[in-house]
Amino acid sequence: MIVYRVSKKQFAADLTGEGARLFGGRWNHIHTGCLYTSASRALALLEFSVNVNRMLAPKSLSLVAIEIPEKNILKLQITDLPENWQDVPVPGSTRDYGTGLLRKAQHSVIAIPSVVVPEEYNYLLNPLHKDHGKIRIMAISELGYDGRIKN
Numbered sequence: 001m002i003v004y005r006v007s008k009k010q011f012a013a014d015l016t017g018e019g020a021r022l023f024g025g026r027w028n029h030i031h032t033g034c035l036y037t038s039a040s041r042a043l044a045l046l047e048f049s050v051n052v053n054r055m056l057a058p059k060s061l062s063l064v065a066i067e068i069p070e071k072n073i074l075k076l077q078i079t080d081l082p083e084n085w086q087d088v089p090v091p092g093s094t095r096d097y098g099t100g101l102l103r104k105a106q107h108s109v110i111a112i113p114s115v116v117v118p119e120e121y122n123y124l125l126n127p128l129h130k131d132h133g134k135i136r137i138m139a140i141s142e143l144g145y146d147g148r149i150k151n
Contacts, residue, residue, distance in 0.1 A: 001070045002138060003037035003123045004063060006048040012062035012140045017127040026090045027098025027112060027124055034102050035125035037066060038114070046116045049149050057145050065138040068123065069131060074107040078118060086115045098124065105129045 011019060017033030024030040038044040041063060048061075078085075082093035101110055108129040111121045125135055 001068050003039060003066050003068055003125075004041050004044040005035065005037045005066065006044045006061055006063055006143060008058050009060060009062050009142075012064050013137060015066070015125070015127070015132075015135055015137070017125065024095060026094050026115065027110075028102060029095045029099045032099045032102050033127045034098070035066075035127065037068075037123045037125060039121045039123065043114060043117060043120050043122070045143075045149070047114065047122065050116055052150075057147070057150065059145055061143040061145055063141050063143040065140075066125070067136050067138050068109050068125065069134050072107050072129075072131060073109040073111055073123075074101070075111040075121075076113070078113050081113070086118075102126050102128060108132060108135070 015035060017035045020028050020036060021031060021033035025036060028034050038047055044063070082091070082097050084091045085094050102124070105126060105128040108126055108131040110124040110126065112124060114120050114122050126132060
């Protein structure tokens with residue numbers, strides 16, 4: 001299965017989840033690494049866009065296609081998630097929930113509904129799982145950020 005992520009060029013080849021470990025995210029606390037990816041290129045760009053200030057958006061990005069094993073994916077439904085999972089700012093309950101799943105390391109990938117488009121999925125890649133080394137980059141391409149997205 002192929003998933004996608006948008007990143008700054010200098011981090012495009014990084015599959016360690018270090019950025020999320022350093023700064024946290026909707027589904028992880030600081031000190032717990034994971035790699036946020038999406039089911040499609042378009043969703044990856046939407047997810048990037050809602051999480052970046054238009055004035056600070058890099059002009060030059062990378063779109064990364066990543067192959068993940070189709071086994072050992074935990075696919076969550078909206079009913080599995082904390083009640084306030086879509087809140088902004090990000091609630092601690094989602095960070096607690098995701099961090100718990102990541103630290104158990106029972107699944108190499110966690111499929112989780114997107115807050116932006118709940119009918120579509122984001123995929124959290126877990127660097128703590130023993131099969132994380134089977135994940136590989138298929139392609140890295142340049143992506144110019146179109147400022148009209150966040151006018």
